[in-house]
Amino acid sequence: MKEQIVELIRRAHAQLPRDVVTALRAAYRREDGEIARLQLRNMLENIKLAKKLGIPMCQDTGLPIFYVYLAKNADRKAIEKAIIQGVKEATQKVPLRQNVVNPLTRKNSGNNLGEGIPLINWKFSNRSATEILYLPKGAGSENCSAAKMLKPSEGLEGIKEFVLETVKSAGGKPCPPTIVGVGIGGSFDLAAKLAKEALLRPINSYSKRGDIARLEKELLKEINSLGIGPMGFGGRTTSLKVNIEYAACHTASLPVVVNVQCWAHRYARAIVHGN
Amino acid sequence: MAIKLKTPMSDEQVKKLKAGDVVYVSGEIVTARDRAHQRALELRRSEIPVSFEVIYHSGPLVKKNREWRAISCGPTTSARFEKYIPKMTKKFGTKIIIGKGGIEAKNCVYLCFTGGCGALAARAVKRVKAVHWLDLGMPEAVWVLEVENFGPLVVAIDARGNSLFKR
Structure with missing residues (x-):
């Protein structure tokens, strides 16, 4: 199982999920500024080169984060050990x-x-x-994330304002075009967990809830009208997608967390059979 | 038209660069992140083993077989080192900084490479010439890289203080 983890890690760093590559190609076609296009061209060429050579596309190979969806009779201890040993071995x-x-x-x-x-x-x-999902999280984008406990009276407008403010103050730092994960509701910690899990949903999908899906679309439109553009040089594409997850919350609170992810949105899955 | 630059550069050459120019850099560049900046500013000038004339904000992913080799080495977020920039230019005469994401300092010319493009950057690294202060850990150590046609880089801030990040 350890070898499987090493391969999972290698694959995540060398190959971006197809939906992300498709979105970057679409952004390249959409941009008309010379510098914005140059940034996207570099990204697309880098993606190709990393895949061909089987090497990490970005030197920031991130903080290792895993999501494990345990099967009924899975041996949790063995999986944990394989992940830890796998990270250690993958490092080499x-x-x-x-x-x-x-x-x-x-x-x-x-x-x-x-x-x-x-x-x-x-x-x-x-x-x-x-199923084991590996999400290495780079610091450039993680550092631009933010949490806020809104007053319930601030409502939907308050949520939108906070997301936009977070993206705006990040500017070119998180390597735009970014993917923006938003967690709404729950407790202080649950909102953060949801914001990160929002990043795991394909970026060509929308929330199953109509009102949340609408908010995802509205926010993306407003973020892209900020004009930050690829790597902050100006342009139409500041984010590729806004994904939102939500949970119920206390009647007196409205937690919101924005987890920013760079264009190099690396993650991969592996299925582990038996124990 | 892309401009080809070779380090070390004369003041004349550096002044000629204009915000928005596309350039390729060849020659020696030296990496520095938080810990390297801190140490460089603490130590006496004579104790510093490198020239910080061209600083690359990067923590490369390197591997040592016989020699060190750059595997992936794109730029890191320059804003983290903003506060060191005036001190570095004063102490070491830093002329050019290569990074990503934008800075506000106007003490030197700032070139940007596309963030996340580590594989592309590593292709331009012909040789890891030396490493210093490896006790700081791989990302924070000072790596002396010999690059050939590293780019395309964009001149994001020029010597007159024009910045592509100002909007």
């Missing part, structure tokens, strides 16, 4: 940049492991096989 074999440090001493562990890292989100499923 893929290779990955050594990104993980102690938050205070800033000492680098050298193997992408550390207290609480890799972050493994355990989910339960009724399927016969376990």
Whole structure:
């Protein structure tokens, strides 16, 4: 299973999901500014080169985050061990940049492991096989994310204003065109969890809820009218997609979290059979 | 028309660059992130093993077999190092910074490469000439890279302070 994890990690870094590549190509056709087009051309050429060579497209190979959808009789301990060993081995074999440090001493562990890292989100499923999703999260975009506890009276307008403000103040820093994950409702921590999970939904899909899907479309339109453009040089495409997940919340609160993802939206899945 | 540059560069050449120009850089460039900036500013000038005339904001992904080789080495977010820029130009005469995402400083010329394009950048790295301060960890160490036609880079801020990020 460890080898499968190493391959999962390698694949995620060398190949972008098809929907993301399609969206970047569409952005290239849409832009007419010379510099905006140059940025997108570099991205598309980089995607091709990384795939051909089987190497990480971006040197920031991220913080290792996993979502595990456990099958009925799966051996959780064994999976956890395989993930940890897989990250360690992938650091040497893929290779990955050594990104993980102690938050205070800033000492680098050298193997992408550390207290609480890799972050493994355990989910339960009724399927016969376990699914493992790997999402390496780069810091350039993660650093532009933000959380806010809105007053319920601020409502929909308040939510939109906060998302737009977050994207605007990020400017070119998170490597636009970005994918914007938004978590609405729940508690302080649940909203953050939802914002990240929103990134896992394909960017050619919309929320099943009509009002949320509408908000996704409206926000994308308003973000793209900010004019930040590819890498902040101006243009029509600041974001490729806004994905929103929501949860019920306390009558007195309205948590909103915006999790920004760079154009190099790397993630991949693997199915693990048996134990 | 793309402009070809070779490091080290004369002040004359640097001044000629205009915001919006597309350039390719060849020669030696030196990486620095938070920890390298901090150490460079703490130590005496004579203790610094490199020239910081051309700084590349990057934490490369490198691998050592016999020699170090750059696998993926695109730019990192320059805004994190904003506060060091005036001090670096004063102490080391930094003329050019290569990075991404934008800065406000106008003390030197700022070139941008497309963020996330690590594979493309690594293709331009002909040799990892040296590494210093590896105790800071792979991303934060100072990597001396020999590049050939690194680009296309965009002149985002020129010597007159014109910036593509101002809107």
